[in-house]
Amino acid sequence: MIPAPFEYVRAGSVDEAIAALTEHGDDAKLLAGGHSLLPLMKLRLAVPAVLVDISRIPEFSYVRVDGDEVAIGAGTRHFELERSDVARAEVPLLPHVASRVGDPQVRHKGTLGGTVAHSDPASDLPTALLALDGSVVVQGPGGRRSIPVTEFWLGFFETALEPDELVVELRVPRTGTAGWGYEKFTRRENDWPIVAAAAVQGRVALANMAGSVVRATATEEALANGASIEEAAALADQGLEPSSDMHADAEYRRHLARLLTRRALETASRG
Amino acid sequence: MQVTITVNGQQRTDDVEPRLLLAHYLRETCGLKATNIGCDTTSCGACTVIVDGLSVKSCTVLAASADGATVTTLEGLAGPDGELHPMQAAFRSEHGLQCGFCTPGMVMAAIGVLSDNPDPSDREVREGLEGNLCRCTGYHNIVRAVRTAAQAGPSAGQVPA
Numbered sequence: 001m002i003p004a005p006f007e008y009v010r011a012g013s014v015d016e017a018i019a020a021l022t023e024h025g026d027d028a029k030l031l032a033g034g035h036s037l038l039p040l041m042k043l044r045l046a047v048p049a050v051l052v053d054i055s056r057i058p059e060f061s062y063v064r065v066d067g068d069e070v071a072i073g074a075g076t077r078h079f080e081l082e083r084s085d086v087a088r089a090e091v092p093l094l095p096h097v098a099s100r101v102g103d104p105q106v107r108h109k110g111t112l113g114g115t116v117a118h119s120d121p122a123s124d125l126p127t128a129l130l131a132l133d134g135s136v137v138v139q140g141p142g143g144r145r146s147i148p149v150t151e152f153w154l155g156f157f158e159t160a161l162e163p164d165e166l167v168v169e170l171r172v173p174r175t176g177t178a179g180w181g182y183e184k185f186t187r188r189e190n191d192w193p194i195v196a197a198a199a200v201q202g203r204v205a206l207a208n209m210a211g212s213v214v215r216a217t218a219t220e221e222a223l224a225n226g227a228s229i230e231e232a233a234a235l236a237d238q239g240l241e242p243s244s245d246m247h248a249d250a251e252y253r254r255h256l257a258r259l260l261t262r263r264a265l266e267t268a269s270r271g
Numbered sequence: 272m273q274v275t276i277t278v279n280g281q282q283r284t285d286d287v288e289p290r291l292l293l294a295h296y297l298r299e300t301c302g303l304k305a306t307n308i309g310c311d312t313t314s315c316g317a318c319t320v321i322v323d324g325l326s327v328k329s330c331t332v333l334a335a336s337a338d339g340a341t342v343t344t345l346e347g348l349a350g351p352d353g354e355l356h357p358m359q360a361a362f363r364s365e366h367g368l369q370c371g372f373c374t375p376g377m378v379m380a381a382i383g384v385l386s387d388n389p390d391p392s393d394r395e396v397r398e399g400l401e402g403n404l405c406r407c408t409g410y411h412n413i414v415r416a417v418r419t420a421a422q423a424g425p426s427a428g429q430v431p432a
């Protein structure tokens with residue numbers, strides 16, 4: 001399978017990428033690790049006229065402490081996040097979840113900005129970022145703005161990004177030694193989650209339970225009101241309408257959401 | 272467009288279509304047929320090569336993006352007088368292959384595993400090779416081969432310069 005023809009532009013900087021997006025508008029797409037986009041292009045589900053390669057932008061890949069937060073460059077590849085000592089010490093949920101994405105070859109190419117911008121409800125790292133209550137820093141011709149994660153993913157392949165903006169940084173609060181849990185249910189080790197639950201500091205996010213990654217708000221409210229883990233986890237699927245597909249029907253997904261939420265909260269409570 | 276890529280130690284410049292995949296570039300433009308294409312969907316790992324020191328699935332990388340990179344395929348492993356790379360030697364001695372289709376990708380992915388973790392356990396080898404499928408299902412011997420290769424020291428996790 002070979003993608004349809006396109007014009008290839010390599011961006012040497014964030015400004016060059018924005019200029020290319022501004023010039024080509026809806027015809028252009030950014031290429032980061034290419035591990036979501038190229039498969040879609042091979043199937044002709046994406047047919048961009050112009051591909052703007054941002055995979056070689058220097059200074060786009062970093063993990064550093066910035067005040068109360070950890071800042072991660074959008075070009076940081078999954079394996080770099082997995083091995084980052086800063087991430088392991090300051091927000092251990094993230095490197096763990098990075099290590100659960102796909103297989104080593106996928107983690108050598110896929111980027112944090114790519115998985116965030118792609119907005120697949122079945123993706124691991126967005127689920128973790130949502131539980132961490134971080135923010136997405138985006139940049140366009142008018143400069144930078146910061147979007148809370150709770151307002152970023154709008155639906156399947158749909159985000160709050162404008163067509164001429166790119167994701168430049170992800171920011172999450174430092175959680176240090178606070179307990180966390182991540183439970184991912186798959187049929188094969190290197191697959192996307194059928195359902196996954198991330199828990200940290202009383203917040204819970206779920207993968208593949210709606211059109212985008214979502215917070216288990218009923219569970220969070222119950223925990224805040226003093227419910228036990230068992231009681232709170234039993235509410236994890238409340239208000240959600242998961243879909244049925246060949247991997248699992250909606251009822252089974254609901255069961256998994258409750259079960260994985262309980263396990264993730266239990267792990268988090270053990271610190 | 273023009274790309275300059277160092278393939279198995281030789282720098283070359285080629286005119287390519289932007290949509291050319293690295294796997295096709297290696298097989299058709301460079302004539303290096305060891306790199307197999309099994310699934311074309313990033314699932315099987317048969318097309319795994321080492322790009323700038325990291326194992327990647329070449330069916331999901333554009334040759335255009337590899338401009339300036341250093342790529343090693345199975346053909347680039349043996350020494351000038353045909354001396355096998357430690358990973359190749361271990362796949363041979365442990366009989367880590369049956370039909371051989373998955374083997375080039377397995378060998379390259381296995382080198383990637385040892386470059387991260389020079390002395391992995393059985394479980395770590397299995398996890399490290401989770402992106403590679405063997406339809407002959409000869410996984411036991413493959414795992415044994417990787418662990419045998421690890422005994423050869425750091426060179427088993429490296430590709431020739």
Ligand SMILES: Cc1cc2nc3c(=O)[nH]c(=O)nc-3n(C[C@H](O)[C@H](O)[C@H](O)COP(=O)(O)OP(=O)(O)OC[C@H]3O[C@@H](n4cnc5c(N)ncnc54)[C@H](O)[C@@H]3O)c2cc1C
Nearest residue numbers: 030032033034035036037102110111113114117123124167
């Ligand atoms: C075999 C396989 C297994 C996988 N398994 C998993 C898994 O278990 N869990 C999981 O979560 N994911 C999985 N993935 C997906 C993987 O994590 C992707 O790498 C990731 O989702 C996309 O990152 P990328 O850098 O490759 O993005 P690309 O494919 O380059 O881009 C994806 C989309 O984001 C846009 N984009 C990229 N970067 C930016 C940016 N900085 N700003 C704005 N838009 C941008 C692109 O235009 C495109 O629309 C798997 C992929 C494969 C091929």
Ligand code: FES
Nearest residue numbers: 309310311316330
């Ligand atoms: S051919 Fe590339 S992963 Fe199967």
Ligand code: FES
Nearest residue numbers: 369373405406407
């Ligand atoms: S040896 Fe036949 S596919 Fe692996």
